[in-house]
Amino acid sequence: MPCSIRTAKDGYQAIWPHILLDRAKPGLIAVNAQGKRFVNESNSYHDFVMGMLNDGSATAHLICDQNFLQRYGLGLVMPLRSAINIARFVKAGYLIKGSTLGELASKLKVDAEGLANTVRTYNAAAANGDDPAFNRGTSPMNRHNGDPQQLPNPCVRPLGDGPYYAVTVQPADLACSAGLSGNADGQVLNMQGQVIDGLYACGNDLASIFRGTYPGPGTTLGPAIVFGWRVARHAARVADRQC
Known part of the structure; x- marks a missing residue:
């Protein structure tokens, strides 16, 4: 800003x-x-x-x-x-x-x-x-x-x-766009691009899908909501398979 x-x-x-x-x-x-x-x-x-x-x-x-x-x-x-x-x-x-x-x-x-x-x-x-x-x-x-x-x-x-x-x-800094690497379900990836089982991220903890650009209001909130939803669904499916 x-x-x-x-x-x-x-x-x-x-x-x-x-x-x-x-x-x-x-x-x-x-x-x-x-x-x-x-x-x-x-x-x-x-x-x-x-x-x-x-x-x-x-x-x-x-x-x-x-x-x-x-x-x-x-x-x-x-x-x-x-x-x-x-x-x-x-x-x-x-x-x-x-x-x-x-x-x-x-x-x-x-x-x-x-x-x-x-x-x-x-x-x-x-x-x-x-x-x-x-x-x-x-x-x-x-x-x-x-x-x-x-x-x-x-x-x-x-x-x-x-x-x-x-x-x-x-x-002046407002927020970070360079969080953890993740996939479409918010699963965090390691340095080799492989999934770290059981570890998820969303919001500013997850690297921005906009790659540092700012198309308009909600650039952080929108992805946070979407990836939070996807993380919850993926974790629920994993839990179902483990039961």
Whole structure:
């Protein structure tokens, strides 16, 4: 998951997972240190982080305008926050504010020209609800997490005038896809691919049938339920034969 972190004065870290509440909404872009977009921001959290890793980015920045911040929120900053509360997050260093894109780029240590070009290119297409660079808002999952009131594309609109805001995100582990090898009945296999009698696995203890990809919500829960059911049926058949 891409996560943002707010560090308190006493060192306590509040970690926010950017799963679906902000990235898919219209009026936000994610950029790297060159100020360039690198991924479809509305994709799943797994695919977003894969985009970061493929781009070679240890961190990325989610950027929006003030209208977005007040309407949808951004990370730990909830929607409809008053100017005073927003200022608190800015003072804490969690939320970065810039009156212009150039000022924001300077504070983020992002290439200012690259960011300006990115926003200019993005806005030109976004005015018509398009995203030719990453096809944002074209999948059912993208659109489900967008804003249905934003037409024609629930995930795309231009960034407006300043001030602009940003939070920095970094990859964080959520779960494991590399569990024990098993067969269709959840029987665990040894290094030679042979069944270990009496040993079963399901859920995150069993290697993911999706091999590390994330097609959508339920990627862990669905297989856990199915393989749990298959394990129970297989174990019951074995028990019947032994009686």
